[in-house]
Amino acid sequence: MVTEQGTFEFRLLGPLEAARDGRTMPLGGPRVRGVLARLLVDVGRTVSVTALVDELWGERAPGDAHRTVRTYVSRLRRALAGPPGEGCGPVLVTRPPGYQLAVEPQALDAVRFERLATEGRRALATGRPGPALEVLTAALALWRGSALAEFEGLPAVGCEAVRLNALRLTVVEDRIEAALATGQHALLVGELEGLVRAHPVRERLRGQLMIALYRSGRQADALGAFQDARTVLVHAYGVEPSPALAGIHQRILRQEPDLT
Known part of the structure; x- marks a missing residue:
């Protein structure tokens, strides 16, 4: 996503990474990263503070969990802002009753992967294995490891990781089918x-x-x-x-x- 603050990219297909203008940004500790991962699962939509508390702690949430989540969000805002003086801009915004990551879905490698996978599958289904092979290979090249593996204990993020990893295997099979069709x-x-x-x-x-x-x-x-x-x-x-x-x-x- 290109904004007046630069080009943002969020990488879910492997260890979670966030980058601006090609520069990877340090995101902080596991819970701050967990907040970002949960916001990315519902990118463009508001995630309530309560939902973030449930994601991070479930039924074992401490009494000050809501305040702690707001602290994590503040840290995440600073991380996404980059070096001092560059300004954060409308990337992580407050939307009652919670927060929203205001970036285009295309900023996520997972979204680009799914779009390429759909395009490749369509080419395969219409008897064009050569173009299908090219597109599906490009889709799989976005992967850097197991999706969101560090968040196995987080329910919503963990479910998204399972879905993405399963889809990856299906795309591998589609790519092999296209390769078989091209000899x-x-x-x-x-x-x-x-x-x-x-x-x-x-x-x-x-x-x-x-x-x-x-x-x-x-x-x-x-x-x-x-x-x-x-x-x-x-x-x-x-x-x-x-x-x-x-x-x-x-x-x-x-x-x-x-x-x-």
Whole structure:
């Protein structure tokens, strides 16, 4: 977001960071950072002091929690203001009954990520895997680690972190689908094997691995990957592979031409 105070950026896709004009700003201690994270979850909307108290302490809030939150907000305002003399401007504003982070959503890397993900998914759905691959790769490049991992104990922020991390994995799968459609199967096998180890019950990844192996001339390994998937699913949940995954298995057995 560009204002008369400069360009602001807030990074949620990894350790929380705030920057102005490309310069990272120190945000203070964990609770001050927690206040900022909670405001970012509802960016552009007012978050009440009570909601901030609940986020930071829940049912164990001290008697002076409301006053303490206001102290944290004051510290956060100073942190966002930058060096003395530069001025804070209307970035963190008071809006009864609480506070609002008055920046454009585009200032958040998470918002930019979701917009790119939507654009890439639309390109993939309309038969344009090349542009989809480019856009989805750019979306994933915004990530620097697990989203908002330091705030696992905060309910609203923690829920947003779970949502973003789950969406990241879906976008990884979309990007692999686009790469498969552009003939990069041989390059994807190693990555897919690692992803399957990390997410053993994710059937879409299993199917993508089977296709990548088959297109790489490794039919036996592709069939073995299905048996591995079936073993894991039966042992973990007592269920057979989904019709989609079983369908890929049957297509490999029949060596259907369109699978290549």
